[in-house]
Amino acid sequence: MxxxxxxxxxxxxxxxxxxxxxxxxxxxxxxxxxxxxxxxxxxxxxxxxxxxxxxxxxxxxxxxxxxxxxxxxxxxxxxxxxxxxxxxxxxxxxxxxxxxxxxxxxxxxxxxxxxxxxxxxxxxxxxxxxxxxxxxxxxxxxxxxxxxxxxxxxxxxxxxxxEAPAAALARYAVSGLGAQNVAVVDGGDAAEAQAFAAAVDELGGKVVASGADVAEVVAKAKAEGATAVFVAGDREIAVQADRQVRASGLEATLLGATAFGGDFAENAADGAVRAQPAELxxxxxxxxxxxxxxxxxxxxxxxxxxxxxxxxxxxxxxxxxxxxxxxxxxxxxxxxxxxxxxxxxxxxxxSFDEYGDRSGGGVRFSVLREEAWEVVGVDG
Structure with missing residues (x-):
């Protein structure tokens, strides 16, 4: 500013x-x-x-x-x-x-x-x-x-x-989902993981589990009642996180940006939320x-x-x-x-989309539904 x-x-x-x-x-x-x-x-x-x-x-x-x-x-x-x-x-x-x-x-x-x-x-x-x-x-x-x-x-x-996609997802987690407790899986991009965690903290949420070991993070997330899990970095780690969340019975929304690229959507569960940077x-x-x-x-x-x-x-x-x-x-x-x-x-x-947002002017949110990403809105 x-x-x-x-x-x-x-x-x-x-x-x-x-x-x-x-x-x-x-x-x-x-x-x-x-x-x-x-x-x-x-x-x-x-x-x-x-x-x-x-x-x-x-x-x-x-x-x-x-x-x-x-x-x-x-x-x-x-x-x-x-x-x-x-x-x-x-x-x-x-x-x-x-x-x-x-x-x-x-x-x-x-x-x-x-x-x-x-x-x-x-x-x-x-x-x-x-x-x-x-x-x-x-x-x-x-x-x-x-x-x-x-x-x-x-x-x-x-x-x-x-705004970076990680920070936008943090706002979505805390404000949109009402998640007070979240978990962060560092899949090889420490800066992205830190950006998400810092934004959560600034918004009044709490990171109750974090680290590179997917199983440990998910287990602690379940014990602490986390309702959102953010994955930073590698697609393979995101796939592991998706499987681990489902296997553990953790009721949490999986969030990601770069980690949800490639063929992640082919075998992942519905409901994951991805954020991508502005196109302008x-x-x-x-x-x-x-x-x-x-x-x-x-x-x-x-x-x-x-x-x-x-x-x-x-x-x-x-x-x-x-x-x-x-x-x-x-x-x-x-x-x-x-x-x-x-x-x-x-x-x-x-130009403007159906919500009044600038077309291509902000972070795009997509939700995974039946192995395909569906754009549901633009942040800013």
Whole structure:
């Protein structure tokens, strides 16, 4: 995360006012008299350690929306910054005010509390919500990524996750499965095993058994009541772990990343969960190299994805606003257009899957069913 404290919120809003006064967005000239107004809210922190990231997100969204929705006949599109605060209450108040007005979309949500608070409010009124930062699996897949259920149909994200599959599986184990006790089999990749164990510890879980001897680890896992077993490294060790878990009667979900490659699936039991890395390179976009120069601010961690979020929103508005009689009546049409998008963005190709996740943009979860891997969701 960018920790630059730099320019304050006052400077940010002053820059926003300058852009508006220059005709960038939201300025009603003589030719715009009587035009309908549609608002795009940008939910970013007013203060705190992510303030600089908020500046980049706002600048990126403004530029992208201007490029894609700056000339819609009969409409003026305003991009406004709203404070997400450090807790959910501020975000809830901010988006409620937007929904009661002429909001058609919200971009942002840089912290988890803000995303969670905003989701039900925006979804209840069909307001499009796009985050360039959120990578929490439950926000798009529900509580259990192995049986995904989309909680909010208005929520999408352009975030490109950089998390390692091992860490993603640790979050799935602790948060998705509710496993407080887990076991780790080191099948030849100590770094992967350590990454999983460290993530489990950070999330409040406990590694109750670990080591390279499969039989010993599984036996201790059973004695300690482990409900998830992670295998790092070699496929042959993963095969042994699968057999040992079944033979011991241990009721635990088998988890793996690289260890579940090759022909592991041919003889393994149903229910194993595999995680694979993202298919996109967040730095390989068509404009990422010059985007910071174009915007005039450092991109930070989320600027490029925010530009893609703004492009997605602006493209949708250009389609759904012209036939609408008001901003509120355009909302459902905007939601309907969002899944149809597919464009070359600053972070690579941008399209969305059935859960609102960025296609190829995060760790992919697959579940083994009848000797075949079935992709069930994307983390971030």
């Amino acid at each position: 960018s920790l630059r404290r730099g320019a304050g919120w006052a400077a940010l809003t002053a820059a926003a006012a300058l852009l508006s006064s220059c005709g960038m967005l939201g300025a009603l000239g003589d030719d715009d008299a009587g035009a309908q107004t549609a608002t795009v809210g940008v939910l970013v922190p007013e203060t705190g350690w992510q303030q600089a990231d908020g500046e980049a997100v706002l600048a990126a969204v403004r530029a992208a929306v201007e490029e894609t929705a700056g000339d819609i006949g009969g409409w003026t599109v305003e991009v406004v910054a709203v404070d997400e605060g450090e807790k959910g209450e501020a975000a809830a108040d901010a988006v409620t005010e937007l929904v009661d007005g002429d909001a058609v979309a919200v971009v942002g949500g840089l912290n988890t509390a803000a995303v969670r608070a905003a989701q039900p409010i925006l979804d209840g009124d069909d307001v499009l919500f796009v985050s360039p930062a959120d990578v929490v699996p439950a926000h798009t897949l529900g509580a259990d990524p192995s049986t995904p259920l989309r909680p909010y149909r208005s929520y999408f994200r352009t975030a490109v996750g950089a 390179d967040a730095t390989a976009g068509v404009r990422s190299g010059r985007l910071a120069e174009d915007l005039g601010v450092p991109l930070g961690e989320f600027g490029a994805a925010a530009y893609d979020a703004g492009t997605a929103v602006g493209t949708v508005l250009a389609r759904c606003l012209p036939p609408a009689s008001s901003a509120s009546s355009a909302r459902r049409g905007c939601l309907g257009e969002m899944p149809q998008l597919d464009f070359a963005g600053a972070t690579g190709e941008v």
